[in-house]
Amino acid sequence: MFMPEGKSLRGLYSFVSERTGGDGLKVLKALGDGATDDVIEQKTSFKVSNIRHLLNVLHENGIVNYTREKNMQTGWFTYTWYFDVDRTTQNLLRAKRRQLAGLKVRLTKEETKDFYQCNKKCRPHGFEEAFDNSFKCLECGCRLKPEKDSHKEKRLNELNEQINSLQQLLGNFESNEL
């Protein structure tokens, strides 16, 4: 089984934590190369009922999968759970690519948008809103002035930072795929 390391693994863990919470991540880390309920119980000290619930949540999110084996004497099945790295990676890439595309659209919109604000620093108004109200603040009635370039720059920088960190995360995975 391919197992990512370093930044890619941390990226996967934080994705799992976003989807299933910290306890879900603990169960995942206890799986190793594959584990039964009993082994997970020993490693996490969680109750078995809680472990089963967390495994279900992980399974619903496509993060874990299982193999089962029938005990010929008792007729019972033993489930061995494992981390489905490939599927989790695909889910993560899909979600992060969608998020990145959304941020890029927002950046393009914000780059072309001008905002107007009063001296009291009430909320910023878009051009149309400011124009419709004769460039008077809708909250205090003072005159609206174009937003300072430094404010706009700050907003755009924040968006750019988010975009860069997503691109870095995606880059880590894509270089592993080669």
Ligand SMILES: [Zn+2]
């Ligand atoms: Zn105002």
